[in-house]
Amino acid sequence: MTAELQFLEAWIPDKMEPGTVFLLEGPNSLGHSNNPFVAVLACPGCGTVGLITRRQLHGFETMICGGEECSAEFGFDGDSIRYRAAQ
Numbered sequence: 428m429t430a431e432l433q434f435l436e437a438w439i440p441d442k443m444e445p446g447t448v449f450l451l452e453g454p455n456s457l458g459h460s461n462n463p464f465v466a467v468l469a470c471p472g473c474g475t476v477g478l479i480t481r482r483q484l485h486g487f488e489t490m491i492c493g494g495e496e497c498s499a500e501f502g503f504d505g506d507s508i509r510y511r512a513a514q
Contacts, residue, residue: 430471430508438467446471446508448484471508472499 435449464478475494489502500511
């Protein structure tokens with residue numbers, strides 16, 4: 428199953444709906460220096476907001492939602508969200 432990413436131009440927390448990404452500006456010192464946090468993502472399953480790394484944003488690493496009621500597993504494929512198939 429796939430869905431489309433939505434990108435925000437300005438940081439407006441109330442506009443962060445599931446599957447919305449806001450790119451952080453400038454170099455970021457959070458996280459590892461070779462794979463820093465570069466964006467904020469609202470989980471496409473529940474809307475829980477969290478930081479994502481450069482490798483996650485470019486589709487090289489998958490993510491698992493950290494929300495209390497959600498365990499969605501997904502990754503990015505261009506501008507699409509690719510959910511991990513249930514096993």
